Amino acid sequence: MYEEEEYYNQPQEYDDSDLELLENEVVPTLQEFTKTYWDSVNQALWNKADFDKRALKIYFNKYSVPIPILTDAINLDGLPEDHFLNRYTKYSGSRSDAYPEYNLLSGLMILSCCANKDVKLMLAQGTIRPNLWVFLLGDSTVARKSTATKFAIDIINELNIIDLAPKSGSIQGVQEQLSEKESRVFQYIDEASGIISSLNKRGEDGYREFLCDLYSNSSGKRRLAKGKDKQSEFEWKDAYFPAMWSTVPSSLFDRATPNDVDGGLLYRFIITNPGGLKDPMGFKMYTEDIDEDKAVIMTHVKRVQEYCKVPQIFTIDPEALSYINRLQMEYIKISNRRNETLFNIVTSRLIERIFKISMLLEIGRFKPNNHITLETTKQAAIIANMFLKDSYEICLNIMTRSKNSDLDKVRETIKMVHRIGRSELINKTRLTRRILDELISTLIEAELIKEVNDNSNRNKLYYEWC
DSSP, rough: OTTTHEEEEEEOOOOOOHHHHHIIGGGGEEEOOOOOHHHHHHHHHHSSSSOOOOHHHHHHHOOOOEEEEEEOOOHHHHHHHHHHHHHHHHHHHOOOOOOOOHHHHHHHHHHHHHHOOOOEEEETTTEEEOOOEEEOOOOOOOOOOHHHHHHHHHHHHHHTSSOBTTTTTOOHHHHHHHHHTTBEEEOEEEETHHHHHHHHHTTHHHHHHHHHHHHHOEEEEEEETTTTTEEEEESSSBBOOOOOEEOOHHHHHHHHHHHHHTTTTTSSEEEEEOOOOOOOOOOOOHHHHHHHHHHHHHHHHHHHHHHHHOOOOEEEEEEHHHHHHHHHHHHHHHHHHHHHHHHHHHHHHHHHHHHHHHHHHTTTSSSSEEEHHHHHHHHHHHHHTTTTTHHHHHHHHHHHHHHHHHHHHHHHHHHHHSEEEEEHHHHHHOOOHOOOOOHHHHHHHSEEEOOOEGGOOOOOEEEOOO
16 A cells, blocks of 8 residues: 555665755655545544445555645745734634634635736736635634634725636526626635536536636637517636635535546645644734724735736746746646656646745735745745645545445445446446446455356356355
8 A cells, every 4th residue: 555655765866956956945845645544534434334344445555646735834934023924823813712824724714805807817828817815724713713703704805806707607697697707706605515516417518617617717608688678798818816714524424525636626725734733812902903903904905906906917036937937847747757647737836836836825915916026936836746645535525425336336336236247336326437447456455256258148247246
């Protein structure tokens, strides 16, 4: 299960620039994914009643391996004290005992909502705009998700920074609002289990694809018939659609499917699922200091708002661009060594995210600007890497739970009838041929089933319970 450890301990050859990057920036945050996590996952699944541990163990050995992951504590050392994020996290952190990850992402979301489609970085590969998607996970009450996001939403609403998309999440409602609000809408959903469920209803695949297109600043048009003689046309161009969702982990796992991962929706979110004990904040009286601190925050946000009202075409230091390219190559090296699709896709989103965060860090300065420096890029990379572990784990958990359920389904179907043909098994389980082949291979290796060719029936292939 941990055979890749020996590989990663082997010395690698790099040139001087790579060594400098690795020693100073990458290696300090590259750590082997701990065996504790896999042990806990194995134990949780093995405790499931009436599930054969041999099949599960083989399945994990084949399709799951430990991963070198980028992790770090909340670290904003690369930003000046008067930067908006430092001011906002200090303010929100003084008012509640919410996890600091929530405060940091809420602050980034305020900056993202201040921007618009005319704030952009034009690369040869395409245009990047700083619309972020964040997904806050945490247990009810204890984590203080709603408390943390309320501070941000209050500021957004008080300053009328951006219009909110309907919480119902209907595709027509979002399209209509984009058409009415200059293609710029913020989707805030404080209990995302409902929209996740709706995305996975029959016939709703188009909504998931529509949201993914909005993340990429798509344009579109939709014409709806109203009555017999009237028509309504909704049109949006270069949509600017920041989003912040939250829910408890159990609700996400109960409702999300592999389509939410493979379809690209969850990859686009910065996902945080902070855990561990935190010191509770005792109750205290509201004071004038809180008003003064909030006034400073509001003034700063107004300054960012005014700056973004004028089109801002970003530039970037050559050294910063070189740093990102080198960092991308390091991610690719790790991904190629692992040869794992899930990890490859999660890390592929990191570079785009670093660009987006870099833009937000620049407009969040005391004096906003549109030029990305090397120092800003390094700080953006640190922030992006803080959430890689959670993003990967959550997506992996969703995929693993589904595969575990599918494995159980195939096993029980064969066990019930003792012997079944391949086509009939596909019809009963409604699994794709590729997924079924993986699961059949696992059950055969576990010696729970065997393949049988029926010579009397044109050598038809059957699966038989052992």
